Amino acid sequence: MRLKEGEEAVRRVLGEIHRRGKVGTKDLARATRLPTPVAAAIRRELEKAGLVARKGGAILTETGKEFVEGVLGMVADHRKTEGSIGVPPVHEPILEKLRDYSSRRPSANPKLDQAHATPETALRRALYMLDGGNLAGRNALFLGDDDLTSVAAGLLRVAKGITVVDIDGRLLEAITGISEKEGLGIECVLHDLREPLPEELRGAFDTFLTDPPYTIPGLELFLSRGIQALRWRKTSTAYLAYPDKPPLEMLEVHGAINWMGLFVDELIPRFNMYIGAEILGNTTSMFRLVVTGEARPIITGPFRGGIYTGELRPTTRVYKCRCGEAIEVGSTKRFTTVEELKSRGCPSCGKKEGFRLAERRRAD
Amino acid sequence: MRLKEGEEAVRRVLGEIHRRGKVGTKDLARATRLPTPVAAAIRRELEKAGLVARKGGAILTETGKEFVEGVLGMVADHRKTEGSIGVPPVHEPILEKLRDYSSRRPSANPKLDQAHATPETALRRALYMLDGGNLAGRNALFLGDDDLTSVAAGLLRVAKGITVVDIDGRLLEAITGISEKEGLGIECVLHDLREPLPEELRGAFDTFLTDPPYTIPGLELFLSRGIQALRWRKTSTAYLAYPDKPPLEMLEVHGAINWMGLFVDELIPRFNMYIGAEILGNTTSMFRLVVTGEARPIITGPFRGGIYTGELRPTTRVYKCRCGEAIEVGSTKRFTTVEELKSRGCPSCGKKEGFRLAERRRAD
Numbered sequence: 001m002r003l004k005e006g007e008e009a010v011r012r013v014l015g016e017i018h019r020r021g022k023v024g025t026k027d028l029a030r031a032t033r034l035p036t037p038v039a040a041a042i043r044r045e046l047e048k049a050g051l052v053a054r055k056g057g058a059i060l061t062e063t064g065k066e067f068v069e070g071v072l073g074m075v076a077d078h079r080k081t082e083g084s085i086g087v088p089p090v091h092e093p094i095l096e097k098l099r100d101y102s103s104r105r106p107s108a109n110p111k112l113d114q115a116h117a118t119p120e121t122a123l124r125r126a127l128y129m130l131d132g133g134n135l136a137g138r139n140a141l142f143l144g145d146d147d148l149t150s151v152a153a154g155l156l157r158v159a160k161g162i163t164v165v166d167i168d169g170r171l172l173e174a175i176t177g178i179s180e181k182e183g184l185g186i187e188c189v190l191h192d193l194r195e196p197l198p199e200e201l202r203g204a205f206d207t208f209l210t211d212p213p214y215t216i217p218g219l220e221l222f223l224s225r226g227i228q229a230l231r232w233r234k235t236s237t238a239y240l241a242y243p244d245k246p247p248l249e250m251l252e253v254h255g256a257i258n259w260m261g262l263f264v265d266e267l268i269p270r271f272n273m274y275i276g277a278e279i280l281g282n283t284t285s286m287f288r289l290v291v292t293g294e295a296r297p298i299i300t301g302p303f304r305g306g307i308y309t310g311e312l313r314p315t316t317r318v319y320k321c322r323c324g325e326a327i328e329v330g331s332t333k334r335f336t337t338v339e340e341l342k343s344r345g346c347p348s349c350g351k352k353e354g355f356r357l358a359e360r361r362r363a364d
Numbered sequence: 365m366r367l368k369e370g371e372e373a374v375r376r377v378l379g380e381i382h383r384r385g386k387v388g389t390k391d392l393a394r395a396t397r398l399p400t401p402v403a404a405a406i407r408r409e410l411e412k413a414g415l416v417a418r419k420g421g422a423i424l425t426e427t428g429k430e431f432v433e434g435v436l437g438m439v440a441d442h443r444k445t446e447g448s449i450g451v452p453p454v455h456e457p458i459l460e461k462l463r464d465y466s467s468r469r470p471s472a473n474p475k476l477d478q479a480h481a482t483p484e485t486a487l488r489r490a491l492y493m494l495d496g497g498n499l500a501g502r503n504a505l506f507l508g509d510d511d512l513t514s515v516a517a518g519l520l521r522v523a524k525g526i527t528v529v530d531i532d533g534r535l536l537e538a539i540t541g542i543s544e545k546e547g548l549g550i551e552c553v554l555h556d557l558r559e560p561l562p563e564e565l566r567g568a569f570d571t572f573l574t575d576p577p578y579t580i581p582g583l584e585l586f587l588s589r590g591i592q593a594l595r596w597r598k599t600s601t602a603y604l605a606y607p608d609k610p611p612l613e614m615l616e617v618h619g620a621i622n623w624m625g626l627f628v629d630e631l632i633p634r635f636n637m638y639i640g641a642e643i644l645g646n647t648t649s650m651f652r653l654v655v656t657g658e659a660r661p662i663i664t665g666p667f668r669g670g671i672y673t674g675e676l677r678p679t680t681r682v683y684k685c686r687c688g689e690a691i692e693v694g695s696t697k698r699f700t701t702v703e704e705l706k707s708r709g710c711p712s713c714g715k716k717e718g719f720r721l722a723e724r725r726r727a728d
Contacts, residue, residue, distance in 0.1 A: 008596055011501070012497065015497040016497070019497065033599045033654075072500070072501045133379040133383065136379075136436070137375070232372055234611070235611050247598070247599050247627070247654055247656040247657065248658060250627045250654065250656075251622065251626075251627050251656050251658060253627075254618070254621075254628065255622050257618075258615065258618050258619050258622050261615060262615075263611070263614045263615050263617075263618040264618065264628050264631055265614075265631070265633065266631055266632070267628055267629070267630055268630070269629065269630050290611055290614065292611040292614075292615050293611065293612065293708060294612060
């Protein structure tokens with residue numbers, strides 16, 4: 001192990017495999033907050049040492065189990081956080097409909113950072129809003145909705161009004177079709193949120209939910225438009241889906257939320273699950289945000305910068321340190337920027353200078 | 365209703381009673397984020413209107429139920445967030461011991477903002493740490509521990525080391541006694557955290573948990589000491605218990621956490637329950653914090669300011685507006701300071717000036 005944090009990293013990897021029983025490399029990387037290549041390297045080393053085996057994912061061998069429990073003193077997990085907010089059986093008919101509508105919606109457009117949430121996720125979101133007193137009798141706004149959360153909310157038939165704003169005409173057509181067939185009265189507004197919020201949507205809603213592009217400008221833009229859409233900013237509630245990113249990026253995410261005058265009231269990891277796309281282990285956290293009296297949209301005019309993942313971080317860069325170490329820099333890597341790499345130093349030799357750009361490649 | 369936000373406030377009060385079935389005024393105020401007198405006034409108005417009755421707490425009458433469900437379109441709650449992390453039956457013997465030890469610990473010293481968590485809470489905290497991979501085989505630090513969380517953690521018998529730092533000698537004596545009897549090896553350090561962290565505790569721990577004084581300086585001080593105690597600051601985990609305060613104060617709490625380079629990874633409302641003291645509805649939230657590479661203790665030297673509730677906000681003040689409205693100002697009130705009252709205006713007439721101090725009283 002050439003890592004400075006070798007022992008800690010190995011412990012995390014072993015702990016996570018122990019906790020889950022079986023885990024793939026991407027999930028392992030995400031859960032341990034290690035870069036994927038590092039997690040993969042550790043897994044390989046542990047395989048060589050006979051502690052870990054592969055069987056559709058990393059598992060502990062008998063020796064591995066003894067080591068983890070006997071030497072490291074870990075005990076098996078007793079609790080599942082995932083899906084703790086389940087779908088009660090009474091809502092099974094709604095889930096059936098959602099499954100059907102979901103399977104027929106237009107395919108996800110990755111250029112718009114679309115990635116479809118599962119029908120269960122859409123319904124659990126709607127129930128979570130309901131549970132917080134923010135759906136029944138309320139005017140709810142969905143800022144971008146390829147997840148069909150608006151349809152799930154509509155099918156609960158308790159909201160006063162449901163509005164969807166989206167840039168994707170195909171999607172709005174699908175939602176309008178469902179809404180008409182089911183009599184949900186969902187209002188669809190075709191609008192690019194990079195443009196100012198339409199006048200008629202301002203100050204018109206009790207709450208909003210968004211699963212925005214997973215970039216800081218995307219987050220700031222969607223939250224800004226959402227804040228402007230609220231009727232009452234003192235203690236309204238907003239819902240945000242956002243993935244686990246590297247620590248320093250999460251620090252920035254929370255900083256932006258704070259700066260805009262919102263605070264996290266509840267945060268549920270792995271709440272949202274997605275179909276297909278292998279984005280960040282296919283789950284995101286659910287943030288329930290309180291919109292305080294100090295809330296302010298930090299973007300009010302048109303926004304001309306990039307907001308989508310592809311626009312902002314098109315490549316992973318590989319830097320070579322003088323010591324020979326190759327270090328990946330990019331949004332899903334341990335170092336988001338070369339500045340960060342320089343300030344924290346080479347993970348192998350610790351030097352803070354002398355990095356050479358060796359390779360650029362499209363982000364996977 | 366003379367409130368500007370009358371409709372919204374009434375809706376929240378009705379929604380909360382509907383959701384809970386029966387609820388006391390303090391809980392009602394906390395859950396609706398309304399000042400207690402306002403929540404009480406609304407409850408009285410609703411009683412007069414025949415929508416609410418009192419029966420060991422506010423309940424909905426039949427008319428009230430019809431109104432809430434028929435007119436406001438609310439539906440009953442389907443989920444309990446409280447206690448979702450329960451104590452598995454296998455740990456019942458530990459809980460029994462904790463109940464016994466808890467009943468014999470020294471009484472809470474309110475001058476030190478002590479308020480004893482329930483034995484169940486202490487054990488659920490320890491299990492939560494365990495679940496996150498932060499107890500088994502780890503060196504854990506408890507910054508202040510009149511809750512006996514260290515004992516709960518010790519009784520799980522998985523940690524590498526457990527250390528308690530507290531200003532209260534009586535408490536440390538009790539913990540030492542329990543530790544010796546049970547063979548837990550808990551290390552107790554008598555120390556006032558307003559003084560710099562003892563050299564031997566710096567960089568020595570994998571994680572820490574604190575239920576600090578519920579003031580911004582108290583929070584900043586305890587987190588600063590905790591950060592200094594950590595061995596590895598890149599993605600370590602810290603646990604913080606903190607109550608629901610008024611929105612602008614919560615914004616400040618989250619701002620301080622962000623400023624110190626930590627971010628919220630999971631936030632569970634109403635996780636911690638307390639015996640006796642009627643503090644903020646007797647529950648606090650549990651924050652699981654990630655300590656990033658940017659983490660820094662913002663207080664490193666001795667701290668000479670106030671940190672306890674009594675030191676910082678000894679009184680509630682009542683201001684009279686020219687319109688006749690009496691407005692309470694204080695840490696647990698809607699307006700934390702008179703500056704806030706002036707900037708937001710009288711809740712009755714909206715004027716932003718002409719307030720006269722009518723009364724000062726010790727905070728309850």
